[in-house]
Amino acid sequence: MLTYDTLLFDLDGTLTDPKPGITKSVQYALARFNIDVPDLDILAPFIGPPLAESFHNYYGFTPEQAQQAIAYYREYFAETGLYENAVFPGIPALLADLRASNKRLLVATSKPTIFAERILAHFDLAHYFELIAGSELDGTRIDKAEVIAYALASLPTPAYQNAIMIGDRKHDIIGAQQNGLPSIAVTYGYGSYEELQSQQPTHLVDSVAGLATLLEHGTTISASI
Structure with a gap:
Protein backbone atom coordinates (compact mmCIF):
# COMPACT_ATOMS: atom_id res chain seq x y z
CA MET A 1 0.00 0.00 0.00
CA LEU A 2 1.44 3.35 -1.05
CA THR A 3 1.76 5.99 1.64
CA TYR A 4 3.12 8.92 -0.37
CA ASP A 5 1.71 12.12 1.04
CA THR A 6 3.89 14.67 -0.77
CA LEU A 7 3.61 14.64 -4.55
CA LEU A 8 5.94 16.52 -6.89
CA PHE A 9 4.49 16.94 -10.39
CA ASP A 10 6.27 17.82 -13.58
CA LEU A 11 4.27 20.33 -15.65
CA ASP A 12 4.74 19.84 -19.41
CA GLY A 13 3.51 16.43 -20.52
CA THR A 14 2.29 15.52 -17.04
CA LEU A 15 -0.30 18.13 -16.02
CA THR A 16 -0.74 19.88 -19.37
CA ASP A 17 -0.18 19.17 -23.06
CA PRO A 18 1.98 22.10 -24.21
CA LYS A 19 2.86 20.80 -27.68
CA PRO A 20 1.46 23.62 -29.88
CA GLY A 21 2.97 26.42 -27.82
CA ILE A 22 6.39 24.88 -27.27
CA THR A 23 6.88 23.61 -30.82
CA LYS A 24 5.75 26.90 -32.37
CA SER A 25 8.10 28.79 -30.05
CA VAL A 26 11.00 26.54 -31.07
CA GLN A 27 10.00 26.91 -34.73
CA TYR A 28 10.07 30.69 -34.31
CA ALA A 29 13.50 30.60 -32.64
CA LEU A 30 15.00 28.37 -35.31
CA ALA A 31 13.62 30.60 -38.05
CA ARG A 32 15.62 33.48 -36.55
CA PHE A 33 18.67 31.32 -37.34
CA ASN A 34 17.37 30.73 -40.88
CA ILE A 35 16.45 27.14 -40.03
CA ASP A 36 13.05 26.27 -41.48
CA VAL A 37 11.16 23.44 -39.75
CA PRO A 38 7.60 23.37 -41.15
CA ASP A 39 6.62 20.12 -39.44
CA LEU A 40 5.96 20.86 -35.76
CA ASP A 41 5.98 17.14 -34.89
CA ILE A 42 9.73 17.13 -35.53
CA LEU A 43 10.12 19.57 -32.63
CA ALA A 44 8.14 17.53 -30.09
CA PRO A 45 11.36 16.19 -28.44
CA PHE A 46 11.91 19.74 -27.12
CA ILE A 47 9.03 19.19 -24.69
CA GLY A 48 10.40 18.38 -21.25
CA PRO A 49 14.20 18.74 -21.30
CA PRO A 50 15.97 22.07 -20.69
CA LEU A 51 15.87 24.12 -23.89
CA ALA A 52 19.62 24.75 -24.04
CA GLU A 53 20.22 21.02 -23.95
CA SER A 54 17.75 20.42 -26.77
CA PHE A 55 19.05 23.18 -29.04
CA HIS A 56 22.52 21.68 -28.63
CA ASN A 57 21.48 18.04 -29.03
CA TYR A 58 19.20 18.48 -32.04
CA TYR A 59 20.78 21.41 -33.89
CA GLY A 60 24.35 21.50 -32.66
CA PHE A 61 24.08 24.98 -31.17
CA THR A 62 26.97 26.29 -29.11
CA PRO A 63 26.16 27.46 -25.58
CA GLU A 64 26.06 31.04 -26.85
CA GLN A 65 23.78 30.18 -29.76
CA ALA A 66 21.52 28.17 -27.47
CA GLN A 67 21.09 31.15 -25.13
CA GLN A 68 20.24 33.39 -28.08
CA ALA A 69 17.77 30.78 -29.31
CA ILE A 70 16.13 30.70 -25.88
CA ALA A 71 15.75 34.48 -25.99
CA TYR A 72 14.04 34.19 -29.39
CA TYR A 73 11.90 31.32 -28.09
CA ARG A 74 10.66 33.50 -25.24
CA GLU A 75 9.69 36.31 -27.62
CA TYR A 76 6.96 34.04 -28.96
CA PHE A 77 6.28 31.94 -25.89
CA ALA A 78 5.76 34.77 -23.40
CA GLU A 79 3.04 36.41 -25.49
CA THR A 80 1.39 33.55 -27.40
CA GLY A 81 2.88 30.10 -26.88
CA LEU A 82 2.22 30.17 -23.16
CA TYR A 83 -1.50 29.76 -23.80
CA GLU A 84 -1.29 27.32 -26.73
CA ASN A 85 -1.66 24.58 -24.18
CA ALA A 86 -4.32 22.30 -22.71
CA VAL A 87 -4.84 20.51 -19.41
CA PHE A 88 -4.91 16.73 -19.75
CA PRO A 89 -8.46 15.42 -19.17
CA GLY A 90 -8.88 14.19 -15.62
CA ILE A 91 -6.07 16.26 -14.10
CA PRO A 92 -8.25 18.90 -12.35
CA ALA A 93 -10.40 16.22 -10.72
CA LEU A 94 -7.30 14.27 -9.66
CA LEU A 95 -5.70 17.33 -8.06
CA ALA A 96 -8.93 18.20 -6.26
CA ASP A 97 -9.25 14.66 -4.91
CA LEU A 98 -5.62 14.59 -3.78
CA ARG A 99 -5.96 17.88 -1.93
CA ALA A 100 -9.21 16.66 -0.35
CA SER A 101 -7.19 13.68 0.90
CA ASN A 102 -4.68 16.08 2.53
CA LYS A 103 -1.87 15.34 0.09
CA ARG A 104 0.80 18.02 -0.29
CA LEU A 105 1.18 18.99 -3.95
CA LEU A 106 4.16 20.73 -5.53
CA VAL A 107 5.25 21.41 -9.10
CA ALA A 108 8.86 20.74 -10.12
CA THR A 109 9.49 21.83 -13.72
CA SER A 110 12.45 22.88 -15.84
CA LYS A 111 10.26 25.66 -17.26
CA PRO A 112 10.96 29.10 -15.77
CA THR A 113 8.93 29.55 -12.60
CA ILE A 114 7.28 32.73 -13.86
CA PHE A 115 5.87 30.91 -16.91
CA ALA A 116 4.81 27.86 -14.90
CA GLU A 117 2.94 30.11 -12.47
CA ARG A 118 1.16 31.92 -15.30
CA ILE A 119 0.15 28.69 -17.03
CA LEU A 120 -1.21 27.10 -13.85
CA ALA A 121 -3.08 30.29 -12.93
CA HIS A 122 -4.52 30.51 -16.46
CA PHE A 123 -5.97 27.01 -16.14
CA ASP A 124 -7.09 27.59 -12.53
CA LEU A 125 -4.73 24.92 -11.19
CA ALA A 126 -2.27 27.05 -9.20
CA HIS A 127 -4.34 26.97 -6.02
CA TYR A 128 -3.84 23.22 -5.69
CA PHE A 129 -0.07 23.58 -5.22
CA GLU A 130 1.84 24.55 -2.11
CA LEU A 131 4.87 25.46 -4.23
CA ILE A 132 5.57 25.93 -7.92
CA ALA A 133 9.30 25.38 -8.42
CA GLY A 134 10.96 25.95 -11.76
CA SER A 135 14.10 27.30 -13.34
CA GLU A 136 15.25 30.92 -13.35
CA LEU A 137 15.15 33.20 -16.39
CA ASP A 138 18.91 33.75 -16.04
CA GLY A 139 19.52 30.09 -16.90
CA THR A 140 20.16 28.82 -13.40
CA ARG A 141 18.39 25.89 -11.75
CA ILE A 142 17.43 24.31 -15.09
CA ASP A 143 18.56 20.77 -14.25
CA LYS A 144 15.60 18.72 -13.01
CA TYR A 150 14.95 23.22 -4.36
CA ALA A 151 11.35 22.03 -3.94
CA LEU A 152 12.32 19.50 -1.29
CA ALA A 153 14.25 22.16 0.65
CA SER A 154 10.94 23.95 1.23
CA LEU A 155 9.50 20.91 3.03
CA PRO A 156 9.92 19.73 6.60
CA THR A 157 11.95 16.53 6.93
CA PRO A 158 8.99 14.16 7.49
CA ALA A 159 7.39 15.32 4.24
CA TYR A 160 10.71 14.97 2.41
CA GLN A 161 10.91 11.35 3.51
CA ASN A 162 7.41 10.69 2.19
CA ALA A 163 7.66 12.32 -1.25
CA ILE A 164 7.50 11.02 -4.81
CA MET A 165 8.22 12.61 -8.21
CA ILE A 166 5.79 12.25 -11.11
CA GLY A 167 6.82 13.02 -14.68
CA ASP A 168 6.83 12.00 -18.33
CA ARG A 169 10.51 12.22 -19.34
CA LYS A 170 13.70 10.52 -18.24
CA HIS A 171 14.90 13.78 -16.69
CA ASP A 172 12.12 13.50 -14.11
CA ILE A 173 13.10 9.96 -13.16
CA ILE A 174 16.83 10.71 -13.08
CA GLY A 175 16.23 13.87 -11.05
CA ALA A 176 14.16 11.92 -8.54
CA GLN A 177 16.84 9.25 -8.20
CA GLN A 178 19.56 11.85 -7.68
CA ASN A 179 17.52 13.21 -4.78
CA GLY A 180 16.81 9.79 -3.29
CA LEU A 181 13.13 9.86 -4.25
CA PRO A 182 10.90 7.17 -5.74
CA SER A 183 9.22 8.09 -9.01
CA ILE A 184 6.15 7.56 -11.17
CA ALA A 185 6.68 7.68 -14.92
CA VAL A 186 3.62 8.55 -17.02
CA THR A 187 3.57 7.41 -20.64
CA TYR A 188 0.69 9.63 -21.78
CA GLY A 189 3.12 12.56 -22.11
CA TYR A 190 6.16 12.92 -24.36
CA GLY A 191 8.64 10.33 -23.13
CA SER A 192 8.44 6.97 -24.88
CA TYR A 193 7.83 3.79 -22.95
CA GLU A 194 11.39 2.72 -23.78
CA GLU A 195 12.90 6.00 -22.58
CA LEU A 196 11.06 5.82 -19.28
CA GLN A 197 11.47 2.10 -18.64
CA SER A 198 15.23 2.35 -19.24
CA GLN A 199 15.53 4.63 -16.18
CA GLN A 200 13.75 2.12 -13.91
CA PRO A 201 11.08 4.32 -12.34
CA THR A 202 9.43 2.98 -9.21
CA HIS A 203 6.08 2.85 -11.03
CA LEU A 204 4.91 3.25 -14.60
CA VAL A 205 1.37 4.27 -15.58
CA ASP A 206 -0.14 4.89 -19.00
CA SER A 207 -3.05 7.22 -18.26
CA VAL A 208 -4.34 9.88 -15.89
CA ALA A 209 -6.84 7.29 -14.66
CA GLY A 210 -3.97 4.93 -13.88
CA LEU A 211 -2.12 7.69 -12.06
CA ALA A 212 -5.23 8.43 -10.01
CA THR A 213 -5.65 4.77 -9.09
CA LEU A 214 -2.03 4.56 -7.98
CA LEU A 215 -2.03 7.77 -5.93
CA GLU A 216 -5.48 7.46 -4.39
CA HIS A 217 -5.75 3.73 -3.78
CA GLY A 218 -2.18 2.48 -3.63
CA THR A 219 -2.63 0.15 -6.59
CA THR A 220 -1.85 0.44 -10.26
CA ILE A 221 -3.59 -0.66 -13.42
CA SER A 222 -0.20 -0.77 -15.14
CA ALA A 223 2.77 -2.87 -14.13
CA SER A 224 5.30 -1.48 -11.70
CA ILE A 225 8.92 -1.68 -12.78
Whole structure:
Protein backbone atom coordinates (compact mmCIF):
# COMPACT_ATOMS: atom_id res chain seq x y z
CA MET A 1 0.00 0.00 0.00
CA LEU A 2 1.44 3.35 -1.05
CA THR A 3 1.76 5.99 1.64
CA TYR A 4 3.12 8.92 -0.37
CA ASP A 5 1.71 12.12 1.04
CA THR A 6 3.89 14.67 -0.77
CA LEU A 7 3.61 14.64 -4.55
CA LEU A 8 5.94 16.52 -6.89
CA PHE A 9 4.49 16.94 -10.39
CA ASP A 10 6.27 17.82 -13.58
CA LEU A 11 4.27 20.33 -15.65
CA ASP A 12 4.74 19.84 -19.41
CA GLY A 13 3.51 16.43 -20.52
CA THR A 14 2.29 15.52 -17.04
CA LEU A 15 -0.30 18.13 -16.02
CA THR A 16 -0.74 19.88 -19.37
CA ASP A 17 -0.18 19.17 -23.06
CA PRO A 18 1.98 22.10 -24.21
CA LYS A 19 2.86 20.80 -27.68
CA PRO A 20 1.46 23.62 -29.88
CA GLY A 21 2.97 26.42 -27.82
CA ILE A 22 6.39 24.88 -27.27
CA THR A 23 6.88 23.61 -30.82
CA LYS A 24 5.75 26.90 -32.37
CA SER A 25 8.10 28.79 -30.05
CA VAL A 26 11.00 26.54 -31.07
CA GLN A 27 10.00 26.91 -34.73
CA TYR A 28 10.07 30.69 -34.31
CA ALA A 29 13.50 30.60 -32.64
CA LEU A 30 15.00 28.37 -35.31
CA ALA A 31 13.62 30.60 -38.05
CA ARG A 32 15.62 33.48 -36.55
CA PHE A 33 18.67 31.32 -37.34
CA ASN A 34 17.37 30.73 -40.88
CA ILE A 35 16.45 27.14 -40.03
CA ASP A 36 13.05 26.27 -41.48
CA VAL A 37 11.16 23.44 -39.75
CA PRO A 38 7.60 23.37 -41.15
CA ASP A 39 6.62 20.12 -39.44
CA LEU A 40 5.96 20.86 -35.76
CA ASP A 41 5.98 17.14 -34.89
CA ILE A 42 9.73 17.13 -35.53
CA LEU A 43 10.12 19.57 -32.63
CA ALA A 44 8.14 17.53 -30.09
CA PRO A 45 11.36 16.19 -28.44
CA PHE A 46 11.91 19.74 -27.12
CA ILE A 47 9.03 19.19 -24.69
CA GLY A 48 10.40 18.38 -21.25
CA PRO A 49 14.20 18.74 -21.30
CA PRO A 50 15.97 22.07 -20.69
CA LEU A 51 15.87 24.12 -23.89
CA ALA A 52 19.62 24.75 -24.04
CA GLU A 53 20.22 21.02 -23.95
CA SER A 54 17.75 20.42 -26.77
CA PHE A 55 19.05 23.18 -29.04
CA HIS A 56 22.52 21.68 -28.63
CA ASN A 57 21.48 18.04 -29.03
CA TYR A 58 19.20 18.48 -32.04
CA TYR A 59 20.78 21.41 -33.89
CA GLY A 60 24.35 21.50 -32.66
CA PHE A 61 24.08 24.98 -31.17
CA THR A 62 26.97 26.29 -29.11
CA PRO A 63 26.16 27.46 -25.58
CA GLU A 64 26.06 31.04 -26.85
CA GLN A 65 23.78 30.18 -29.76
CA ALA A 66 21.52 28.17 -27.47
CA GLN A 67 21.09 31.15 -25.13
CA GLN A 68 20.24 33.39 -28.08
CA ALA A 69 17.77 30.78 -29.31
CA ILE A 70 16.13 30.70 -25.88
CA ALA A 71 15.75 34.48 -25.99
CA TYR A 72 14.04 34.19 -29.39
CA TYR A 73 11.90 31.32 -28.09
CA ARG A 74 10.66 33.50 -25.24
CA GLU A 75 9.69 36.31 -27.62
CA TYR A 76 6.96 34.04 -28.96
CA PHE A 77 6.28 31.94 -25.89
CA ALA A 78 5.76 34.77 -23.40
CA GLU A 79 3.04 36.41 -25.49
CA THR A 80 1.39 33.55 -27.40
CA GLY A 81 2.88 30.10 -26.88
CA LEU A 82 2.22 30.17 -23.16
CA TYR A 83 -1.50 29.76 -23.80
CA GLU A 84 -1.29 27.32 -26.73
CA ASN A 85 -1.66 24.58 -24.18
CA ALA A 86 -4.32 22.30 -22.71
CA VAL A 87 -4.84 20.51 -19.41
CA PHE A 88 -4.91 16.73 -19.75
CA PRO A 89 -8.46 15.42 -19.17
CA GLY A 90 -8.88 14.19 -15.62
CA ILE A 91 -6.07 16.26 -14.10
CA PRO A 92 -8.25 18.90 -12.35
CA ALA A 93 -10.40 16.22 -10.72
CA LEU A 94 -7.30 14.27 -9.66
CA LEU A 95 -5.70 17.33 -8.06
CA ALA A 96 -8.93 18.20 -6.26
CA ASP A 97 -9.25 14.66 -4.91
CA LEU A 98 -5.62 14.59 -3.78
CA ARG A 99 -5.96 17.88 -1.93
CA ALA A 100 -9.21 16.66 -0.35
CA SER A 101 -7.19 13.68 0.90
CA ASN A 102 -4.68 16.08 2.53
CA LYS A 103 -1.87 15.34 0.09
CA ARG A 104 0.80 18.02 -0.29
CA LEU A 105 1.18 18.99 -3.95
CA LEU A 106 4.16 20.73 -5.53
CA VAL A 107 5.25 21.41 -9.10
CA ALA A 108 8.86 20.74 -10.12
CA THR A 109 9.49 21.83 -13.72
CA SER A 110 12.45 22.88 -15.84
CA LYS A 111 10.26 25.66 -17.26
CA PRO A 112 10.96 29.10 -15.77
CA THR A 113 8.93 29.55 -12.60
CA ILE A 114 7.28 32.73 -13.86
CA PHE A 115 5.87 30.91 -16.91
CA ALA A 116 4.81 27.86 -14.90
CA GLU A 117 2.94 30.11 -12.47
CA ARG A 118 1.16 31.92 -15.30
CA ILE A 119 0.15 28.69 -17.03
CA LEU A 120 -1.21 27.10 -13.85
CA ALA A 121 -3.08 30.29 -12.93
CA HIS A 122 -4.52 30.51 -16.46
CA PHE A 123 -5.97 27.01 -16.14
CA ASP A 124 -7.09 27.59 -12.53
CA LEU A 125 -4.73 24.92 -11.19
CA ALA A 126 -2.27 27.05 -9.20
CA HIS A 127 -4.34 26.97 -6.02
CA TYR A 128 -3.84 23.22 -5.69
CA PHE A 129 -0.07 23.58 -5.22
CA GLU A 130 1.84 24.55 -2.11
CA LEU A 131 4.87 25.46 -4.23
CA ILE A 132 5.57 25.93 -7.92
CA ALA A 133 9.30 25.38 -8.42
CA GLY A 134 10.96 25.95 -11.76
CA SER A 135 14.10 27.30 -13.34
CA GLU A 136 15.25 30.92 -13.35
CA LEU A 137 15.15 33.20 -16.39
CA ASP A 138 18.91 33.75 -16.04
CA GLY A 139 19.52 30.09 -16.90
CA THR A 140 20.16 28.82 -13.40
CA ARG A 141 18.39 25.89 -11.75
CA ILE A 142 17.43 24.31 -15.09
CA ASP A 143 18.56 20.77 -14.25
CA LYS A 144 15.60 18.72 -13.01
CA ALA A 145 17.59 17.36 -10.05
CA GLU A 146 18.31 20.94 -8.94
CA VAL A 147 14.64 21.89 -9.27
CA ILE A 148 13.57 18.89 -7.21
CA ALA A 149 16.21 19.63 -4.57
CA TYR A 150 14.95 23.22 -4.36
CA ALA A 151 11.35 22.03 -3.94
CA LEU A 152 12.32 19.50 -1.29
CA ALA A 153 14.25 22.16 0.65
CA SER A 154 10.94 23.95 1.23
CA LEU A 155 9.50 20.91 3.03
CA PRO A 156 9.92 19.73 6.60
CA THR A 157 11.95 16.53 6.93
CA PRO A 158 8.99 14.16 7.49
CA ALA A 159 7.39 15.32 4.24
CA TYR A 160 10.71 14.97 2.41
CA GLN A 161 10.91 11.35 3.51
CA ASN A 162 7.41 10.69 2.19
CA ALA A 163 7.66 12.32 -1.25
CA ILE A 164 7.50 11.02 -4.81
CA MET A 165 8.22 12.61 -8.21
CA ILE A 166 5.79 12.25 -11.11
CA GLY A 167 6.82 13.02 -14.68
CA ASP A 168 6.83 12.00 -18.33
CA ARG A 169 10.51 12.22 -19.34
CA LYS A 170 13.70 10.52 -18.24
CA HIS A 171 14.90 13.78 -16.69
CA ASP A 172 12.12 13.50 -14.11
CA ILE A 173 13.10 9.96 -13.16
CA ILE A 174 16.83 10.71 -13.08
CA GLY A 175 16.23 13.87 -11.05
CA ALA A 176 14.16 11.92 -8.54
CA GLN A 177 16.84 9.25 -8.20
CA GLN A 178 19.56 11.85 -7.68
CA ASN A 179 17.52 13.21 -4.78
CA GLY A 180 16.81 9.79 -3.29
CA LEU A 181 13.13 9.86 -4.25
CA PRO A 182 10.90 7.17 -5.74
CA SER A 183 9.22 8.09 -9.01
CA ILE A 184 6.15 7.56 -11.17
CA ALA A 185 6.68 7.68 -14.92
CA VAL A 186 3.62 8.55 -17.02
CA THR A 187 3.57 7.41 -20.64
CA TYR A 188 0.69 9.63 -21.78
CA GLY A 189 3.12 12.56 -22.11
CA TYR A 190 6.16 12.92 -24.36
CA GLY A 191 8.64 10.33 -23.13
CA SER A 192 8.44 6.97 -24.88
CA TYR A 193 7.83 3.79 -22.95
CA GLU A 194 11.39 2.72 -23.78
CA GLU A 195 12.90 6.00 -22.58
CA LEU A 196 11.06 5.82 -19.28
CA GLN A 197 11.47 2.10 -18.64
CA SER A 198 15.23 2.35 -19.24
CA GLN A 199 15.53 4.63 -16.18
CA GLN A 200 13.75 2.12 -13.91
CA PRO A 201 11.08 4.32 -12.34
CA THR A 202 9.43 2.98 -9.21
CA HIS A 203 6.08 2.85 -11.03
CA LEU A 204 4.91 3.25 -14.60
CA VAL A 205 1.37 4.27 -15.58
CA ASP A 206 -0.14 4.89 -19.00
CA SER A 207 -3.05 7.22 -18.26
CA VAL A 208 -4.34 9.88 -15.89
CA ALA A 209 -6.84 7.29 -14.66
CA GLY A 210 -3.97 4.93 -13.88
CA LEU A 211 -2.12 7.69 -12.06
CA ALA A 212 -5.23 8.43 -10.01
CA THR A 213 -5.65 4.77 -9.09
CA LEU A 214 -2.03 4.56 -7.98
CA LEU A 215 -2.03 7.77 -5.93
CA GLU A 216 -5.48 7.46 -4.39
CA HIS A 217 -5.75 3.73 -3.78
CA GLY A 218 -2.18 2.48 -3.63
CA THR A 219 -2.63 0.15 -6.59
CA THR A 220 -1.85 0.44 -10.26
CA ILE A 221 -3.59 -0.66 -13.42
CA SER A 222 -0.20 -0.77 -15.14
CA ALA A 223 2.77 -2.87 -14.13
CA SER A 224 5.30 -1.48 -11.70
CA ILE A 225 8.92 -1.68 -12.78
